[in-house]
Amino acid sequence: MNLLDAPRGTPLRIVDLAGGESVRRRLMALGFHKGDVVELDGQAILRGPMLVRNCTSDTTVALGRGVAQKILVEAVHEPV
């Protein structure tokens, strides 16, 4: 599933970063890589951006829906 469909407040592992090279480079520069565990912290109204927290580096970014859609995740069951 991509980040748009993911549940809030539970740990998610990034399976893949799809999308164009520039977006992927930008995400990686901000510390988001395949294999990282992230959490959805919130969402703005009116199909606004999602608030995504990287649990490893404890950084938070706001991602537009177009970008969030490109991030494929799976639920993490074991404790991190």
Next chain:
Amino acid sequence: MSRSEVPAVIFIGQPNSGKSTLFNSIAGNKAETSNFPGTSIKHTHSRVNIEGRLLDVVDLPGTYSLCSSDPAERVVLTHLFAEKPDLVVNVVDASTLSRGLELTLELVELGYPTVVALNMVDVAERKGIELDAAGAERLLGVPVVPTIAAHGRGVRELLDRAFEVIDKGQSLKPVRFSDDVETEVAAVERSLPSGFPVISNPRFTAVKLIETAGHACGDFLGEVEPALREAVDRALKAIEKDRGAPAYEVISAERHHLAMKLAEETSRVLHGKRMTWDKKIDAVLMHPFLGYVILAAVFLAFFVIIFEVGSPLETLLLGPFSRLREALAAGLGDGLLFHLAEGLIQGVGGGVAIVLPYFLPLLLLMSALEDTGYLARAGFLLDAFMHRIGLHGKSVSPFILGFGCNVPAIVSTRILESQRDRILTSLLIPFIPCSARTTIVLALIAFYLGPFWAMGFYAVNILIVALVGWAVSRFMKEPSPGLILEIPSLKAPRPGAIVRKTWLQIVSFVKFAWPILIGGSLLLSLLSYFRADRVINDVLAPLVVKGLGLPHELGVTLVFGFLRKELSLIMMLQALGVDYQNLMTVISREQIVVFTVFISFFIPCLSTFVIMWKEIGKKWAFLSVGLSIGVALALSWAVRLVL
């Protein structure tokens, strides 16, 4: 020490790492801001004397990595690579250690003498993380000094270690990637022809060639060095085949994992659960309902404070200038000398008493909002609305700045990554009512027609911004890459840092705007001395009288309006020959509204025009003028029809 006697020290770090705070506490208030040659990207530099030793310190804009596709960040890198500083001070946010270390690892690969400032250790402590600076120092091979820049803690030690490195030198050993990647890096390294412009060392150059293939220097490499191009291509293919991902991603992931490992080995989580108060505050600040209530309250308070502080201050400051003018009028008569003196007084007075009272509180509050991290949150909240006009949340802070003054607002569009977003935002900013225009609206519409009219004017104005944005973005379809905006952790505002930042901004504004204000005022005085205002009125009569239905005498105020919007208010009274209280005896309510609307929109003021030219180019600056004239005419006619 390289070329000069004074060692050059470059500060580099990721955005929000507290780099500038640390820089300012070392560089002091004498720091100057200047552009990189040929660009509009700024760096701050200063020569400091630390216990008798001189240092040239340079603060570069924040950068996430040394391999950036972001145009602003790339200029930073070019500077770093070309300058070969005697020392790099890498500022790392200790509370987000593992990400910060990715840049540190790159700097170690780069191999210039480096010292790491592990900054904001207090924030890390609050999060329950204990850091082992000595351990990090051992693993990285560079001095690591814990600091709290906001309180000046650790700065002394940092400087001691810095001098130690400058004096004794330092040899760095890059942390190795996995063997398969290292093999490919070594292959490219071997293919570097002699005389190739190596950046710092062959290994770093090889890594960057692989990482940036297709970007930066990758493009023309094939023409100049076909053999090297081939070697790079081979490495790219080999890595991609082995790992099933593009080489840039593999190398970035290698560094990411090295950094995570380093962070794990050098930090200890003290209490399992993080302190959650800032998480709780954030949940409210970015709440889908409460967040907007707070945002509205913040904006309202913002403007109330600016005008509560600004207008009394303005009255206070304008007094001496008008008394001086009267004294001169009595002493000098009505000659050329008086007109020149009057122009000078008006220019200086305008600069001091009209711009600063609004500008200063605005900049202070803006810095405070930015410093605490609230602006990023406003960007998050308003992103959805900005999408309607073809932009995204990052444009929110330039727009907010625009309410104070359009000039710094246009400068601040530099934070936007895409050129298209910069241009679109810069084209919209002149439609935002800046404090000068707000003065006119308050003085004319609120005073003569009532506060509700003024609020209506504002509402229509914001609607206009949205409409123009929507319309212009139809013609600039190039898809915006979408919002990727870091939300830095909330911080308590630090008065010292805010004041210093405001000071730097004021100085650079004054340097830019005052010559224009004073020159413009002198020119206008000459015009009125030689009675050129009549000619101007006659030339503009078709527009002013026929088009807008305004008195003939108001033509000249448009020229003043181009120089400084708020001048047109004073000139209007002068041109009509009445004082403020008796305005309604010579002009109707409808004419007041038409005049205000037209003056507000008809053209960006001269300073805005100049800065736009400088920032996004002549073509767009002129387009903005055309756009403004069109909108102003359409609106004025609409007002005449309705009223």
